[in-house]
Amino acid sequence: xxxxxxxxxxxxxxxxxxGNVTLKCRNCSYSxxxxxxxxxxxxITKEIKHTPRDKTTIxxxxxxxxxxxxxxxxxxxxxxxxxxxxxxxxxxxxEGSTIFYRCVKCRHTWRSY
Ligand SMILES: [Zn+2]
Ligand SMILES: [Zn+2]
Numbered sequence: 156x157x158x159x160x161x162x163x164x165x166x167x168x169x170x171x172x173x174g175n176v177t178l179k180c181r182n183c184s185y186s187x188x189x190x191x192x193x194x195x196x197x198x199i200t201k202e203i204k205h206t207p208r209d210k211t212t213i214x215x216x217x218x219x220x221x222x223x224x225x226x227x228x229x230x231x232x233x234x235x236x237x238x239x240x241x242x243x244x245x246x247x248x249x250e251g252s253t254i255f256y257r258c259v260k261c262r263h264t265w266r267s268y
Contacts, residue, residue: 166181240256
């Protein structure tokens with residue numbers, strides 16, 4: 156609990172839009188920004204809900220791309236004839252799996268049905 160240095164009233168922690176906590180006196184207009192470490196004590200919990208994102212079809216991990224098999228296929232973008240490929244099961248079983256290709260030269264990624 157912090158008290159106002161001017162009127163000795165109780166000061167309340169107010170959270171700003173930028174995430175900093177300011178102590179404000181309830182009695183007079185005195186206010187003071189909290190240091191970061193002491194602000195932790197007044198941490199106002201904010202509920203963050205993670206929305207489950209759709210599984211991305213493009214593999215971002217470069218290392219896993221490098222270990223993937225390559226096949227002879229013409230890149231629609233640069234015309235190179237070698238690309239890594241992988242299969243992805245679509246959510247609807249009747250659609251079967253989709254093959255993705257990624258050009259080893261220009262890294263263009265496309266899918267084949
Ligand atoms: Zn005061
Ligand atoms: Zn290419």
